[in-house]
Amino acid sequence: MTRRELIEYCLTFPLAYEDYPFDDAADASAWTVMRHRANKKSFALIYERNGKLCVNLKCEPLEADFLRQAFQDITPAYHMNKVHWNTVILEGDVPDGELQLLTERSYDLIKPKTRARRNDG
Template identity: 80%
Template sequence: MNRRELIDFCLTFPAAYEDYPFDDITDAGAWTVMRHRSNKKSFALIYERHGKLCVNLKCDPLEADFLRKVFADVTPAYHMNKVHWNTVALGGDVPDEDVMGMIERSYDLIKPKLRKRGRP
């Protein structure tokens, strides 16, 4: 999976959009932040590090620890909270299908929660 395919997959989620808060240009070296439009929370940060395409993804702490033990290319997130975020280096031992599942779970963790009727 390349950078464009990763961004395009993230854009399939409702109200998702791409943002470039750290760079003026949207070139291959820029950090791409995938966010939810209504609450501006990020669910995927896409960047290159040491020549590898990487993505930081929000994760349940128990799942984060499990994934780090299963895959060599899943590590505590670069520049993020190490408990709730993982970095996945693409093109390694993590199959694209698993990366897409991790992105979906990351999105589910940040999307706005529906309120029950009558509750503030």
């Protein structure tokens, strides 16, 4: 999956938007931060490191550890909380379908929670 394909996939989530808080322009060396419009929380940080395209994704701690053991190209997140975030190296041993699933889970973890309505009868 290319950078643009991953960005376009992220934009399919409700209220998701593309941000470049660390760079003036959206180029190949820029950090792309995918956020939720309602709370501005990030769910995917896309960047290049050591010539490889990477994405940081939020994850439940037990799942994060499991994924690191299951895939060589999933590691504790670069520049993030290593308990709750993983780095995925794209075009490695993580299939695109798995990457999409991990991105969706990351989005679900940061999206605003809806309150259950109480029915007082």
